[in-house]
Amino acid sequence: MPFLSLGGTTMMDVGEVHGIAHEGSSGYPKKVKIDTWYMQQLAYLAGLLDASMEGTGTILDNSLITCLNDMTEGSFHSINAVPVVLVGGAGGALKTGRNVKVGSWAGKSGNYWSSGNTGVAHNKLLASISNMMDVPSTGFGTTYTGTLTELG
Numbered sequence: 001m002p003f004l005s006l007g008g009t010t011m012m013d014v015g016e017v018h019g020i021a022h023e024g025s026s027g028y029p030k031k032v033k034i035d036t037w038y039m040q041q042l043a044y045l046a047g048l049l050d051a052s053m054e055g056t057g058t059i060l061d062n063s064l065i066t067c068l069n070d071m072t073e074g075s076f077h078s079i080n081a082v083p084v085v086l087v088g089g090a091g092g093a094l095k096t097g098r099n100v101k102v103g104s105w106a107g108k109s110g111n112y113w114s115s116g117n118t119g120v121a122h123n124k125l126l127a128s129i130s131n132m133m134d135v136p137s138t139g140f141g142t143t144y145t146g147t148l149t150e151l152g
Helices: 017-021 024-050 122-132
Strands: 065-068 084-087
Touching: 017 024, 024 065, 024 084
Parallel strands: none
Antiparallel strands: 065 084
16 A cells, blocks of 8 residues: 555645644544544554564554644634544554543443543643653643543
8 A cells, every 4th residue: 555545545635634623523424534644654564664673572562653633623723532542552552453442431331432532631641641751740731730540
């Protein structure tokens, strides 16, 4: 699969990403194509890293790819309920193959993300990633402390 392919559709065929994000629900069909393209690129990159040996594992085992959208709804700049995809083992620091839900999303199923904010700042994720990369951190930013113990 070529790195910039969307099953024969390029990103230029879909439109300008930032503008589409501001269209709100009328732009959702295009946004789904864009997000699908991003996830296909993520899968392609992860596949390449997983196919490349490094030490006793693969490069993917020793890496961590973080993929997320910067907003849940671009038309009004909502940053509530942003799901995050973590791919890779972070050198064994991240237990893989699971779906981790934190805060108000914990223990929920179905369209749990539609309930809104988790109540957990993404800064805790950033501090957790820092620790996974052997850069000790008790928080990220000046007012956000703590890590996501659920990732351990």
